[in-house]
Structure formats: C-alpha cells, structure tokens
Amino acid sequence: SVFLPFVSPLKINEPPLLPATISNTPLIFPIDTGSTGILLGHPKLPFLNTTGYPPAHSYLSSSNLLYAGSLVPLTLTFIASTTATSTVPVLIVDAKTHCPWYNPLTDAGTCPPNPSNHxxxxxxxxxxxISYMGVGFGRNTGDGEQPKAIPAANPFLNLDSVDDIPVDSGAWHTGYILNTTGVTLGLTPNNTEDFAWAMLEPGTTHAEDPRDWAMPSMCVRVNDEAEDCGAALIDTGIAQMYLRRAVGRVTPNHTLSKPMRRRVDDGVKIAVDFLSSEGVGEKKEVVVGYEFVVGEGSKMEPVFVVPETQKEGKARVPFVNTGRGFLLGYEVAFDAIGGRFGFK
Incomplete structure (x- = not known):
C-alpha cells in the first residue's frame, strides 16, 4: 500500500488537497469523493494539444457548473515517501459555464438558453x-450528470507503478482508505483489520468493469419520525449536507433571502444509519450510524443542511450527502475488488 498525505489535515470548510504532477508540471488537486474523474483547465497544461481527442463534459449539480472539453489519457505522478503513477482519461476543460437550468439528460454538454430569459x-x-480530482464511486447513476464517472477514470483505482515497479494486478488489492490526514492506496489485511464493512450493490457498468459499485445504502430519521431509506454519499467536495426524503415528508426549514436558499432549521435532529446491501428490508444490517442536532456544532455536523422537497410523479429515491464532516468522525475505505465500503 501507499500513503499519500494531504497538504494539510482535513477541515470542515475546505476540501482536502493532494499534490501530483502531470508532464512534469506540479499541480494541487482538491480531492472529491462526490465525483469520478479528473477535471483540469487547459491553461494548466498550455502545451497540450487536444485535437483529435473525444469531446466530453461533466456537470456538478451542487454548484450548477458545466465543464466541457476533451478527454485525454494522461499519467499522474503522486510524490510522497513513495512515488506512485496512475494513467487515466482526464477532462481537459476548455469551457466552464454556470448553468442552473442545465438538464443533464437532454442538454448533452451545452448550456441551453434560460427558459425564463432566452x-x-x-x-x-x-x-x-480548474484542477479537481474525483475519486468517488457509484456516481454514474444514469442521471446524465457524470457520464464518464466510471472506475477507469478514477486515479486511485488505476495505479501503473509504485516506486518505478509495475503494479501486479494479481497481488495489488485495488481500493483506498481516506482519513483526515491523507489517503492510503491499496488494501491489506493489516490496514483494514478494524473496519466495519457494508456490502455494496453492483454499479451501472459492473458487467463491463467489476470494480464499479453503487453508493452505500442508508436510512435517515428526522426528529424520530419514520425513517426514509435510500442511498448515501460521503462527499469530501462539500461542507454542507443534502437531504432528500420520501414524497410527502417535510423537514422543518426556512428560506434565506439572499441568495434564495432553503436551510433545515436549528434544533432538528438527523440520524443516519449505513446499511449493508445483504438481506432485505428489516434484515438489512446497520453497520454504523451517527446523529447530530442542527446548530449544536457537534464534531461531525455539516455547516448547514439543504432540504430537497420531492414532487409527486417525479419521485427519486431518498438520499443523503453527508458532506465532508463525516470524515471528522470516521475513516472510510472503498474495496473495489470485494464491493465493500468500510467505516472505522
């Protein structure tokens, strides 16, 4: 295994940063478990000719940002006490657009005219x-936002060499461990022994790439009401939490005037349990859980909670994005070979 330390320890208000080089150019990448694949502004590598490479795009709904450019295979070098290289397709960004009305299923990488102002x-x-390193899994959910969010785009899952020695895919257990100080690439019996594991469902492209796994399962309770069960994302890219409950469930909230945004009220209790995919319904095993009261300032509390109201006829599965605050209480591990997500 290889340990890559962050530039500084993780804090709630900023994403963890990891140094790497591409073509001998030193770069600093925010590490984002809420997306998959690398975004790099073309001016970062001005000598790179992208002619002839396939067009590609990525839309990050939490910021309403559309990135468009070309997908170019490039080799990254991570330099710590050990040196590791990884070759992945990188989205070299030639256009970045703030486009809140973008529809990922129909707009195909171009921001259309605003429906209310053409x-x-x-x-x-x-x-x-722009420099962004997406290392998450289960993000190619078919919603069109991240069509290239596949394991082949994740630099943590595609190591070529460690200290100039080629990685033996038979001996190397692909996966990673994240904590507040850095990331460990490669899983071993020693570095995983104290983790509690949730089994994952196969991901969208699992048949083509057996390293593709869906997001972990969870159930969330608000103020001790009946729970809503769906998918969870532990997202190092954001400081807030996003909470989507079932149709008809309303989380007490208020609207801020500038900008117009909704926030869950102080005093609301939120409890999240992470489940193993084994078993059905009541038989699903709770692996770990945590809870907080909004506004109390506990260690793992997000900076704020954004409620998403479901509309009849357009219902989506309940969902919790914990934000990066979860990592202030737990280390997490992704086992890309065994289809497991670990907590410690």
Missing amino acids: SDTGTALPTAG
Whole structure:
C-alpha cells in the first residue's frame, strides 16, 4: 500500500488537497469523493494539444457548473515517501459555464438558453484555476450528470507503478482508505483489520468493469419520525449536507433571502444509519450510524443542511450527502475488488 498525505489535515470548510504532477508540471488537486474523474483547465497544461481527442463534459449539480472539453489519457505522478503513477482519461476543460437550468439528460454538454430569459445562455467562467480530482464511486447513476464517472477514470483505482515497479494486478488489492490526514492506496489485511464493512450493490457498468459499485445504502430519521431509506454519499467536495426524503415528508426549514436558499432549521435532529446491501428490508444490517442536532456544532455536523422537497410523479429515491464532516468522525475505505465500503 501507499500513503499519500494531504497538504494539510482535513477541515470542515475546505476540501482536502493532494499534490501530483502531470508532464512534469506540479499541480494541487482538491480531492472529491462526490465525483469520478479528473477535471483540469487547459491553461494548466498550455502545451497540450487536444485535437483529435473525444469531446466530453461533466456537470456538478451542487454548484450548477458545466465543464466541457476533451478527454485525454494522461499519467499522474503522486510524490510522497513513495512515488506512485496512475494513467487515466482526464477532462481537459476548455469551457466552464454556470448553468442552473442545465438538464443533464437532454442538454448533452451545452448550456441551453434560460427558459425564463432566452438571451441568457449561462455565465462563462475562467478555466485557468480548474484542477479537481474525483475519486468517488457509484456516481454514474444514469442521471446524465457524470457520464464518464466510471472506475477507469478514477486515479486511485488505476495505479501503473509504485516506486518505478509495475503494479501486479494479481497481488495489488485495488481500493483506498481516506482519513483526515491523507489517503492510503491499496488494501491489506493489516490496514483494514478494524473496519466495519457494508456490502455494496453492483454499479451501472459492473458487467463491463467489476470494480464499479453503487453508493452505500442508508436510512435517515428526522426528529424520530419514520425513517426514509435510500442511498448515501460521503462527499469530501462539500461542507454542507443534502437531504432528500420520501414524497410527502417535510423537514422543518426556512428560506434565506439572499441568495434564495432553503436551510433545515436549528434544533432538528438527523440520524443516519449505513446499511449493508445483504438481506432485505428489516434484515438489512446497520453497520454504523451517527446523529447530530442542527446548530449544536457537534464534531461531525455539516455547516448547514439543504432540504430537497420531492414532487409527486417525479419521485427519486431518498438520499443523503453527508458532506465532508463525516470524515471528522470516521475513516472510510472503498474495496473495489470485494464491493465493500468500510467505516472505522
């Protein structure tokens, strides 16, 4: 296994940062478990000719940002006490657009005119500062937001070499462990022995790539009401929590005036249990859980909670994005070979 330390220990208000080089160019990447694949502004590698490479895009709904450019295979070098290399397709971004009305299922990588103001085609933003490393799993959910979010795009799952020695795929157990200080690439009996494991369901492209697994299962309770069960995401990319309950369930909330945003009220109790996919219904095993009261400032509490109200006829499965605060209480591990997610 290889340990790669973050630039500084994880804090609630900023994503963890990891140094790497591409073509001898030093780069700093925010590490995001809420997406899969690398985004890099073309000005970061101005010498790179992307002519002839396939067009690609990624839409991050939490920020309403659309990234478009070309998908180019590149080798990253992680330099710590050990050196590791990984070759993955990188989205070299030539256009970044703020486009809140973008529909990932129909708009195919281009920001359409604003339905309420046809002269508005989104806000073009500079690409020079873009560097983003998505290392999450289960993010290619068929909603069109991240069509290239497959295991082959995850640099943590595609190591070529460690200290200039080629990685033996038969001996190397693909996966990673994340904590507040850094990431460990490669799982061993020693580094995983104290984890509690949730089994995962196969992901969208599991038949083509057996390393593709769905997000972990969870049940969430609000103020001791009946629980809502669905999928969970532990997302190092954001400080807040997103909470989507079943149709008809309302979490007490208020609206901020500038900007117009909804927030869950202080005093609301939220409890999340992570489940193993083994068993059905009541037989599902709770692996670990945590709870907090909004506004009390406990260690794992997100900076705020955003409620999502479900509409009849457009219902989606309940969902909790914990934000990065969860990592202030637990280490997590993703076993890409065994289809397991671990907590410690």
